[in-house]
Amino acid sequence: MEQLSNINNLPADGDETKIIKEILQYIVIRLGDEEYGIDINYIDNIVRMQHVTRVPKVPNYLKGVINLRGEVIPVMSLRLKMGLPEDEIGRATRILILKVDSEEGAVGVIVDEVKEVVKLASDEIENVSHDSKSDKPVYVSGVGKNGNDLISLLDLSVINLEDN
């Protein structure tokens, strides 16, 4: 009974909720001039840019496949998928290996740079509402406040293929 009443009291008590808040880690990547945070739980690996074997007759954002320790992994250009200009491969270019859905297997995405890891408390993340009037797809699932900086959190449905 005592526990029950405590729980009932909780919503009224603002300070109590902070104790159970969740700390989430995000890897911050750069795409052109934009920066995005990707939930670290979905990142399997980060590898240097390497030779990508082109696969013919697939959408242009699918750059091909790479060999990751004996496994053949498809690689996608995040830039092209999000409607940005073609990748400029440089020294900082990396391939992030993402594992979002265990059934679909791993997918590599090409990013211009991997910057840092930030920790965000769950109450420092705000969901953004999508503008339903706009036709342009939005790939941001939320915005995190990291000190004075704002980080757009990448909606990982971006790597889903359009069915056509």
Place this chain on the structure above:
Amino acid sequence: MDVSQYLEIFLDETNEHLESLNKQILNLEQNPDDMDTVNEIFRAAHSMKGMAGTMGYKRMQALTHDMENVFSDVRTGAIKVQPEMIDILFQCLDALQEYTDNIRNTSDEGTNDNEPIIKALNEIRNSKGGAAPAPAASEAPKEEAPKADGAGSSEKWNEIPFDESQINVMQEALKAGKKVYGLNVVVMPDCVLKAARAFLVLKAVEEKGEILVSNPPAQDIEDEKFDLDFTLVVASDEPVENLISVAASVSEIDKVTGGPLDFDKIKPADAEEGAPAAAEAPAAATATPAATPAAVAAHPGNAPAKPAEKKAAKPIANKTIRVDIEKLDSLMNLVSELIIAKNSLVSASTGNAANSAAFNEQIEYLESVTTNLHESVMKVRMVPIESTVSKFPRMIRDLSKSLNKKMELFMTGEDTELDRTVVDQIGDHLMHLLRNSADHGLETAEVRAERGKPPVGSIFLDAFQEGNNVIIQVRDDGNGIDPEIVKAKAIERGIVTPEQAAVMNQQEIINLLFLPGFSTAKKVSDISGRGVGLDVVRSNIEALSGEVSVKSQLGVGSTWTIRLPLTLAIIQSLMVVVGEEKYAISLASIETIETIRESDIKYVQNEEVINLRGTVIPLIRLNKVLENESKPSNDGSMVVVIVKKGDKMAGLVIDELMGQQEIVIKSLGKYIKHAKFISGATILGDGEVALILDVNALL
């Protein structure tokens, strides 16, 4: 310890028995007087009864028990095999299959008592041959059996050295009014899981009484620390033959002997305790005088099945073990890795001429070892398709009854071997094709008579190996496919426009059957035709890197051909260069490699073709198809790889040949599922990924 760990064995064996029963009962329908078949059926039913009993599946046990009784009567000649009896037996098998499926899914047999079947089985026994034969039948085998080694030689229980506490326990059991027996259980010499069998025996005996002593100790028996036999001392209220029969009902038990413990003969470890024990003996002996002859009689009662069992078991009993398919998969993966590593070594060694010849020699040796290893592992994964096709004769028989058409299935090549995963998956599709033949293909008896065909329709299932492929054909002598009906249907369904249909040839029209949402059955029946069908068959067979095609002649019959690759994971391939990219082409689909001059190219309907030794072959320029930049050849000659798919051929124009290589096929993953012309990828010796061309899609 509980029986659940034996569930797998139980299910595997039950399935084997059911398969064999289906086959044998079909056989019996053809040859009702074949005693070997009857014995085989009796043996299978008997083993299933025993297994079901020990696993605690009472309903299944009851059903098999009644089945066994029927065959016991058939063996003695008390009743004759009748067609209606075969029908009931098949219902019986279906019920058993249902129990087995239930057990596999929920580890419970379900609640269906199948009373009508049991009743029908009992009616068979009662109706035929009058009143007298039935009891005679159950007695007969016991009396016929000449063997009487129950006493004397195998009374091993009298040779166990008992210690004081064990003798005390035995005496207490006697005082409590129970009878104390010795049991000697002999396991078959070729029994694979002795400990499991022994455990099932122990469990079965424990249900009837209390095991006081076991020699060797129970723990050793469970650890398989015994030779071929073990001895038990059991206290029980029941007569000894009950104990013997439950123990003997466990499969792969060769012999069970039993009798009352002779307290005169037992060897006490402590001499003082021997005297009172001996004093008890007469009492024990008098208490069970009837038991001894009964035990002797009971033993042969179980025995008659044994000679047949041994004879039949021999050919199957070549040395096999059951291996989890996952273990084989991981072995296969390791072999794949080894081959990739070997390829890296090969590519590292070439181009460095300074290396000694010995190094190259070792590389070649490694190459032959890995190739042999690969072949051996592949062979381990190969199983005959028999396990899948053996249920078809039964299915056709049932279809024949339900469709009211007379038909017969002829199968050849059941011993053709395929990769286990493929065999598991093609079963449903073969069934689908067979059903199609039975339902749509074969005509009714009247129509057949009109056309001058034999009244019984024939369906053929032929399997054979052809090069690196296995071909499975389903053929019937029925009506064939009417292109006009197919065409009309396709237009009605909006699959093709009338204009398109008008220019299609017969084969193209028949191939429309494989498109989604097509069913030509005029009425939907249980047997086939719900509109999901041939397109599913085709896509699944193609997922196994196979292909399916059909040829048909109206009024004469149809032939469905499934072509499957022998191996799935590792293939021999030809590596080629197109533009800057490397591609692999499966060696199995390559006919020849030709060098032609630009001037050899002719044009037919604006398509490039070459005339190769009298055959006109269309050219496919891979650089155009694959959309990459190709180096123009400077001397006017080009390399063409001639590939074939069934009867179709084409010449693939490439830039350069790299050579033959053994490659490990890797999937491109679900992300790139729409990659046209590409069937997979492989990792080359230098770590680079090369794509495998899908020749089937190119043609």
